[in-house]
Amino acid sequence: GAVVSQHPSWVICKSGTSVKIECRSLDFQATTMFWYRQFPKQSLMLMATSNEGSKATYEQGVEKDKFLINHASLTLSTLTVTSAHPEDSSFYICSARALAGNAGTQYFGPGTRLTVL
Amino acid sequence: GESVGLHLPTLSVQEGDNSIINCAYSNSASDYFIWYKQESGKGPQFIIDIRSNMDKRQGQRVTVLLNKTVKHLSLQIAATQPGDSAVYFCARGNSGGYQKVTFGTGTKLQVIP
Numbered sequence: 001g002a003v004v005s006q007h008p009s010w011v012i013c014k015s016g017t018s019v020k021i022e023c024r025s026l027d028f029q030a031t032t033m034f035w036y037r038q039f040p041k042q043s044l045m046l047m048a049t050s051n052e053g054s055k056a057t058y059e060q061g062v063e064k065d066k067f068l069i070n071h072a073s074l075t076l077s078t079l080t081v082t083s084a085h086p087e088d089s090s091f092y093i094c095s096a097r098a099l100a101g102n103a104g105t106q107y108f109g110p111g112t113r114l115t116v117l
Numbered sequence: 118g119e120s121v122g123l124h125l126p127t128l129s130v131q132e133g134d135n136s137i138i139n140c141a142y143s144n145s146a147s148d149y150f151i152w153y154k155q156e157s158g159k160g161p162q163f164i165i166d167i168r169s170n171m172d173k174r175q176g177q178r179v180t181v182l183l184n185k186t187v188k189h190l191s192l193q194i195a196a197t198q199p200g201d202s203a204v205y206f207c208a209r210g211n212s213g214g215y216q217k218v219t220f221g222t223g224t225k226l227q228v229i230p
Contacts, residue, residue, distance in 0.1 A: 004160075032216070043206060043220045044161065093160050097216055106210075106218055108153075108160035 002028045004096050006109040013084055014117055020080045021112045023094030029074040030096035034106070035067070038091040050077045084116045129227045136194040138224045140207035143188065147209035151218065152181060152192045156203045161220075164192070166210070194226075202228045 003026040013019050023033055031052050036044040048058045048069050056069035068080040077096075081088055093111040130136045142150070148169055153161035167174045167181045167190075174181050180193040190207050207221045 006160075034217070036220075043222050046217060046219070049217060095160075095218075106163075106216070108162070111158070111160045113158075 002026075002096075002098060002105075002107045004094065004107045004109040006092075006094055006112050008112060009110065010113040010115075012115045012117065015085050016083055018080055018082045019084055019114060020078055021092055021094075021114075023077045023079070023096065023109055025075045025096040025107070028096075028098050028107075030077075030098060031074060032097045033071060033077040034095045034097075035069060035077075035079050036093045036095070038093060038111075040091075044093060047079075081114065084114070086116045089114055089116045126222075127225045127227065129229055130197045131229050132197060132199060134197055136192075136197045136201065136226060136228075138192045138194075138205050138207075138226065140190040140192075140221055141188055142190065142207075142209060142221075144209065147211060149210040150181070150183060150190050151208045151210055152179075153206045153208060153220075154201075154203045155206065155223075161206060164205075197226075197228050199228045199230055202226055 005024045007022045011019055033050045035047045037047050038044045046059050047062045048056045050056045050069045050071040052071045052074050058064045066082055071077040091111050091113055095106045095108045097106045149166050151166040152164040154164050155161045165176045165179050165181050167183050172183050178195045182191045194201055204223045204225050206223045208218045210218045
């Protein structure tokens with residue numbers, strides 16, 4: 001089946017630093033990738049939709065200048081948390097949608113655990 | 118507003134019994150409803166989906182039922198196994214646009230050996 005990877009799987013950083021998370025579709029091309037955030041014991045909240053070669057579409061309440069998204073190719077999207085603070089500590093999950101198919105063919109990555117000290 | 122919510126936060130089931138996880142939704146404009154399984158520390162795993170013009174769909178050991186009259190969705194797991202222990206999310210998707218998926222709040226399934 002289709003595989004989506006994320007790197008790193010976990011990261012610990014100091015407050016004020018920036019952290020980049022990569023999301024890759026390993027065996028398929030993804031025109032659209034999605035970034036979610038999940039706090040403990042809560043559901044996944046969509047942060048933004050990333051389309052290859054164009055600007056990301058952010059959900060209401062998500063600061064686009066804080067969460068920079070780049071979708072440079074059909075297999076790679078990156079999320080950069082700029083000037084991270086402890087409240088940004090969360091589980092960040094990406095998903096990738098194959099070129100064809102319905103919403104059920106959205107494949108999720110394993111997630112990245114971010115801890116900001 | 119649009120939302121997908123669950124009735125119960127935790128469900129405990131004896132191994133071998135059938136599990137039923139329920140979900141209510143408020144927005145009728147969805148094209149698909151999807152069930153995901155999430156194990157601790159991992160990303161969601163697709164289980165099964167159902168188009169809004171269907172009322173039942175079966176997979177391997179799983180059945181999803183959709184009742185559009187009362188806006189209710191359920192996931193039935195037959196012969197529940199310890200490996201089924203996880204958090205289950207219902208979600209809705211739209212076939213138009215970027216096909217965003219909106220997740221519900223999740224139900225934790227605990228399988229008792």
